[in-house]
Amino acid sequence: MKTGIIVVLCFLSLALIVPPSSASDDRRQKWWKWPSTGKSICSSVVLPLYGNVYPQGYYYAQINIGHPPRPYFVDPDTGSDLTWLQCDAPCVHCTQAPHPYYRPNNDLVPCKDPLCASLHSGDHRCDDPNQCDYEVEYADGGSSLGVLVNDVSLLNLTTGVRITPRLAIGCGYDQIPGPSYQPLDGVLGLGKGKTGIVSQLHSQGLIRNVVGHCFSSRGGGFLFFGDDVYDSSRVISTPMSRDYRKHYSPGYGEVIYGGKATGLKNLLVIFDSGSSYTYLSSQAYEGLLYLITKELSGKPIREAVDDETLPFCWKGRKPFRSIRDVKKYFKPVALSFSNGWRSKTQFEIPLEGYLLISSRGSVCLGVLNGTEVGLQNFNIIGDISMQDKMVIYDNEKQTIGWIPANCDNPPRSNTIIF
Known part of the structure; x- marks a missing residue:
């Protein structure tokens, strides 16, 4: 049960590691820019799903993040907005995960960024204006505490084009697992809010603001962003x-x-x-x-x-x-x-x-x-x-x-x- 509730918090500054090289900056600029044609959007992203309701107890998707892109298994969650990965920044409390913890670059989302404001209700204040702290709590009592960072994600469009959009994700350095905890790398936030991955892709003009999933009773299935995969x-x-x-x-x-x-x-x-x-x-x-x-x-x-x-x-x-x-x-x-x-x-x-x-x-x-x-x-x-x-x-x-x-x-x- 991953219905998310955002809690207003501003926490200690974080020493982020692995600064990007100038070569990776050049690569990001070349891959991320998307031509604006003025035509209607007709593309989607489709991700395979793995797992089942029983006996495994959950479905999960793979996303690829960073320079170079590394794989992470995440819980596709329409009940919460924020996408976050267990993060070695360093990690205060992290749970067992199938991959090495995400190592962020130093591209922090600042406190004044609209995406940061969307995570907090009312007039929020940050101890450090250069970073956006968050805590997301779930209905089962689990939580993730961390900071927002920008990084690139490797995605394939149904038009046949591979893109690497720059997305804001959570670097979760302190996790409390709830009773329904699953050994995954993080959560894929598919909710309606501005920090949701679909909202971010839509704001960059890549897809329509539509998300969907298809869970197979035999296990597996697929997840999609955009509206060109169904009648x-x-x-x-x-x-x-x-x-x-x-x-x-x-x-x-x-x-x-x-x-x-x-x-x-x-x-x-x-x-x-x-x-x-x-x-x-x-x-x-x-x-x-x-x-x-x-x-x-x-x-x-x-x-x-x-x-x-x-x-x-x-x-x-x-x-x-x-x-x-x-x-x-x-x-x-x-x-x-x-x-x-x-x-x-x-x-x-x-x-x-x-x-x-x-x-x-x-x-x-x-x-x-x-x-x-x-x-x-x-x-x-x-x-x-x-x-x-x-x-x-x-x-x-x-x-x-x-x-x-x-x-x-x-x-x-x-x-x-x-």
């Missing part, structure tokens, strides 16, 4: 909430179970790719669990109290091998959103979108009680419920959309390497 005429969409603008939210929704209204409504919903599972506030969670339990009554399936994979698991007379084995016991779920006067849009969640088969052959409920983990009245649509769909966050049209998709086949491009 917009096939997209089912709903407006982003005008009242809750901080995260990707369609506003208030209602739970539908087996095609019927449940009365579980007025639920403030957030789409959050940083959360592996779906979370409902306590009342909605208990209501859905009651409906499922009632549906299972009298059937040859009982609670598997000895399976601790998730809070609620059920077992049959013999171990289940796939969701196909339990289709006769469960019904699909959906979330219904108001799409205007008397108009509603449904986000359908098939059995695979809220159930999983554990290593012990039980079927487990991939919907959890969000109130118990501090989410209050927020209801999170996590990765499990977004599998096998292309989910699209269009910040230009202010809509959230989705299309059923084969997420095993990412869009391809013939990359031109300069």
